[in-house]
Amino acid sequence: MKKKVLVVDDSRMMELQICKLLEGSAFEMAAYCENGEDAIARYEEIQPDIVTMDIIMPGIDGLETAKIILEEHPDARIVIISSLAYDDTINEAHDIGAKTFLYKPLTKENLIQALTEAMA
Structure with a gap:
């Protein structure tokens, strides 16, 4: 069974890129949120692995979003991509x-590798 990834980024291009990069891997995009507020609200519903x-987003930035998710779900695995x-x-x-930090642009x-290490 593939591991579920919740992608949080205000760029639709990044959503599409991550979805494409995950093809043929042990991971699949379970959901996409354009901002931190949506990610916080939907985390429980999605229960991603x-x-x-992303860090720079409208509303709550990615670091604050990660902090809030981890306060509510200490076992959450978060990879910052920026x-x-x-x-x-x-x-x-x-x-x-956060488990790790990846720089844009991404490669498959x-x-x-970052997702696999974060799951370990």
């Missing part, structure tokens, strides 16, 4: 409890 989370590559951002993501190899 893993979440990919073009922001500042050390303090990466450190904050890890401090919140680095996405699958």
